[in-house]
Amino acid sequence: MGVLEEKNSAAKTVSFVMVVTLIGKVLGLYRDRLLAVHYSTGPAANAFFTASRIPRVFFDAVFASAIAACFIPVFSEYLEKKGKKEAFRFAGSFITIIALLTGALTLVGMAFPQPLVALFADYSDPQPPALAVSLTRVMFPTVLFSGIAFSLVGVLQAQDHFTAPALMSAVSNLVIILYFFTLDARLGIFGLAGAYLLGWLLQGVIQVPPLARLGFGYRPGLDFRSEGMKKVLALMGPVMVSTWVQPINQAINGRFGSRLYGGAGMSALEYASNLYLVIAGTFILSVTNVIFPKLSRLTAGGKEGEFQETIRQTLRICLFLVLPMSAGLMAVARPLISLIYGGGEFDAFSAGITSTALSWMALGMAGYAVQNILSRAYFARQQGRVPLVAGGVSILVNAVLCQLMTGRFLVAGLALSSAVSATVYALLLLLPLQRGGEKILEGSALLDMVKMLLAAAVMGACVWSVLGVLPALLPGGKLGELLCLGLCAGLGAALYFLLALLLRVDEAKLVVSLVRRKSQ
DSSP: OOHHHHHHHHHHHHHHHHHHHHHHHHHHHHHHHHHHHHHTTSHHHHHHHHHHHHHHHHHIIIIIIIIIIIIHHHHHHHHHHTOHHHHHHHHHHHHHHHHHHHHHHHHHHHHOHHHHHHHHOOOSSSHHHHHHHHHHHHHTTHHHHHHHHHHHHHHHHTTTOOHHHHHHHHHHHHHHHHHHHHTHHHHHHHHHHHHHHHHHHHHHHTTHHHHHHTTOOOOOOOOTTSHHHHHHHHHHHHHHHHHTHHHHHHHHHHHHHTTSGGGHHHHHHHHHHHHHHHHHHHHHHHHHHHHHHHHHHHHHTTOHHHHHHHHHHHHHHHHHHHHHHHHHHHHHHHHHHHHHHOBTTBOHHHHHHHHHHHHHHGGGHHHHHHHHHHHHHHHHTTOOHHHHHHHHHHHHHHHHHHHHHHHHHHHHHHHHHHHHHHHHHHHHHHHHHHHTTOOSSOTHHHHHHHHHHHHHHHHHHHHHHHHTTGGGGSOSHHHHHHHHHHHHHHHHHHHHHHHHHHTTOHHHHHHHHHHHHHHO
């Protein structure tokens, strides 16, 4: 396959994964809207978000790193050097170990939920903690289901199969949406916890058919002394801390948020964070999920020059798209929150604190993109020390800023702390690469980034100004909000692209050349 064909194939894969991921994220937004309309930012919602976050944080902090950052590179190395049979044997042993560890953690979490709830939340009202304890017992098996599902995903992604992994979110969200329309009135918040649990179970089930087509049959094993398991265990320690950043920062922010507005700060941060991850994650995670196995193979094959060029191109394209997303999201946060979550129990106060959180959170979107891409570069090389230090510093920065800013700036202070932490993490990953001579962002690339930032800032200011007069010219209700956001998005995209062209940003010129080539 030629270079052009390979690039086209990669672009088609990213595009397909992005569309499927977007469908799952849209369903997730609708799921959150139903949750907001039914439970708003009240005690039941606060308890539910606390209970659902606890198993997620434990899985993300302990096991997600082993699967995403350690298993895939080692499994890819097995495929390259030892063939499918040995790779599948290693995968079977890894899945068995993950299942045993996640199963043990699940039992401990279900047995002792009280101290965990006390660690993750600090409500003045006794009702949310008591409810959260009961809900935590129901939801902790998600750790076990996640461990198995994501291990199977690793086997698929390492072999360039992305469809079933991309469908995971859509499947689980459909289950929860169906619950709201059928059983919520009778079973309430505990039934919702059960629906989430079923959704996570199905995420693993849907991986089985494509694995069978690849010839993978699960065979239990407990070979800790194999070369592959030794590599995974050696990588896990430093990699773990680097992947703790997002879940631990969310837990820290959630604890501070539980002290605000009678506990409503917890729910406001959760709604804002979920929407933020839909907007940022749909593109960023689609890209990183596709390039990470490729980076692992390039490292295993010793193709260092191609590895570095892949990182440079990915970073530039991501920043070209993410910077205007960030500026636009800051400008339209309030009408967007009102459109997505507004109605039912979700009143103007809830919309106000949630949109404030989203607006300040958006400042960290570029940092979030860069950290996700560069961390994959380190993990693909099986290097964990730099992400270890960067992750630890990022968590510390977030904790200190939350302590300093929450009292004065409330939920805005928490969201800004998260944004600064993401940016610090990205810079701490970038600087060693720059000093090591890899020149990830230097010269023309750095100048183009400054141009992108300027274009995004001007675009954001213009959209914010238009929002001051546009709603008065449109009909009221959800239709008016949708029209307003659609017009602002179209105006913002056109203005940003025009400014990028005028500033001669390479990515904008590339888009024009591709369009011209297609039209010929």
